[in-house]
Amino acid sequence: MRKLASLALTATLATTAIASTDIEELKKRIESLEEKNQLLIDEIADLKQQVAIPELRQQQFAGMGYAASKVYFSPKGLSIGGYGEIIYQNWQSSTKKDYTDTYRFIPYIGYKFTDKIILNSEIEFEHTDEAKIEFLYIDFLFNNYFNIRVGNQLIPLGVTNLLHEPIFFNSVNRPEVETKIIPSTWNENGIMLFSNADSFTYYLGIVNGFYYNAKGKGFSSDSWVRNGRQAGGKAYAEDLAFVARFDYTGIDGLMAGISAYQGNSGQGDKDVNGNKIDGTVKMYDIHLRYNWKGFEITGLYVKGYLSDADKISTALGKTIGKEVYGYYVNLAYDVFPIITKNNKFSLPLFVRYERFNTQEKVPAGFTADKTNDKTIWTVGFNFKPHPNIILKADYQFRDNKGGGEPDVFELGMGFIF
Template sequence: MQKQKVFVILICLFSTITIVNAQSNVEQDTLKQTPHVIGGMYDRPYIYRLGGNIAIGGYAEMNSNFEREEGIEEGLSFEARRFNIFLYSSISDQVKLTSELEFEHGTEEINLETALVDVLFHTAINLRAGILLSPIGRFNIAHDSPRYDIIDRPLVSTEIIPATLSEVGIGAFGALYPTPFDRVTYELYLVNGLSAGVVGGSGEGTRIPAGKSAEAFEEDNNGSPALTGRLAINPRFGGEIGLSFHTGNYNNFKAEGDIVDERRRLTLAAFDVEYRARRVTFRGEAAIAYIDVPESLDETFGDQQQGLYAEVGYTFLKRPLLNLPESTLTFVTRYDYIDLNVGERASTGENIGDSTHRVTAGLSFRPTADTSIRLSYAHNWLNDQFNNLTKSINIQFGIATYF
């Protein structure tokens, strides 16, 4: 029944919206005169094809996977990972609406990832309200698969920062220009925040992604909104440097107006950087999380988590190939590290474990800038909660494209 409803919705959506073929060339200088994040939800190809006040677009991602863990192979399989639909409306020069509907693994998961309204007052100050992408780390607000040359998302941006983190809230965003060549952007929102699933919700220890809940789109679980924000600079030499945070109470400390538990706070802080110089692209992100965990759960449930990733790509071929005039070929490598329970055991002094190191290398062929055909090889070193080491590899081949 759910699939039939989704099908009807999509038919109605596509039949009532006129898709136009006119395309505008938007230069970087034009983009820099807006308060929006480069690579974010307003920097997508379909918007630049807008003819009228409505545009529709999206992206699709399909992959194949081969995995082996400690010599045991899981074989080859194929995966329809994502099919996302964007809908954008320029209601007026000052009011914009954008939304994103995500389908994962066919219709196994259907999520309204974004549905927000922007009211634009001035480049320096604007209002945003609705289901928004919390600006914790750059990846969470600029995570579209076709933008990246490695198939799997960074560990720190999915296991510590629970990308994609969509929350209901309201706040302000804008851009300032301290000089004609430098831009500073900011986002600051009050949101419903994460829920009590952070501790014990997954059955595997402290897991921040388990704190996401469908109920949070209706109401805050404790009536105490979280605060999240990001400050970023686009300096004159290019690239972007960002600092961000997300903090709030996650547990159900109230019931029917009565206090039933202590307020337990979860605070995330992140640093991100991205820089392009000719044929080289560097991007990275680091995050640390502090979780107020009941004393009785110490060591079993981590009260501190940390991680990072660093990625370098080199485009060594940039010329027409196979009758494709815009084709490029890029070699990319990435290092990932996460520790989901930072510390040592009081009884033995040994590291608690619950950490992962990953090294990935890959090739990305782009017949156009909006399409990436990717081959990735990843080697993982996983220490479980008892610090036992498991090694695994993953070979992936796939395609991701905007439409």
């Protein structure tokens, strides 16, 4: 009996020891699985950060628009943003036909290799049948006061060229001073030094210049150097240009600054007498944007000069202005807070006055066309059901010194993401 009890006790102790060993082994396996599971969770979270499309915040980098700045505030990896515009125009007392247009759809595709090396690009689809690169560059970021941008980039002149997303201007179309004198949207290949400080930004760079006879169009009487943009595509680079900009942003809601551009546009061409065409283009502007308690003012003055305007006019068979100018003031006020305390929406009413002349002075022996000396009053309103969506309506009272300038009624829709 004692032997039997001893054997039973021995068996029980052995079983307990084995069970204890199994439990410890099981605990170790569970701990190992938990560690592997956590690693998998972390890897999935990291992957989501890289491929997710974050919601757009209204933040700016180095004076650029919200959507264009998105990649700088996104996690490491891919960033996708963009904007779009659809418009309608109804010309008054004119032979021009009314029309509607899917004007622009613009994807921004960026990639943050590291916090200091960032790729940014803007691809433009216009009128449903055109596509082109608006910018494509890599930033090398050192600090808030010194950074380097290399590639195809926006020329930092005026207000609209850097801020051309539709929520940044009240009218359906961009101010004409910043399309006919400053040729927005304007991009070229080059290298730029720039800052992103809290109280100021600057740009200083060198890019390929205009070509006065670009793509068989070139400079013109009514839009000056606009069609001389090469956009960095198979661009002649015999002549380069220099660009500089400084903005003060030290007061909340304020951006005030100056910018300048100078470069030749002849690109090695000669006139009929064998003389080199320099065609030096100079532009200088002062600009301002200020927002305060629903009130916004935007203003700009630009002056432009073109040397060898006589040679270029002769070569193109057009009268090209040797001096041009333009200015505008835009006032807007959000009346929605007066109507209701609901601040989710905004309803800015606005008025803008523009004056510009693409032939202020012309070369000796050429005659200016008075219809290029224009005055435009634009009045209208916007409705923003969301900060990143804008509906627009405006009416333009248009006049020129030659007469016969039709007014136009416009509707538009725009968005950023």
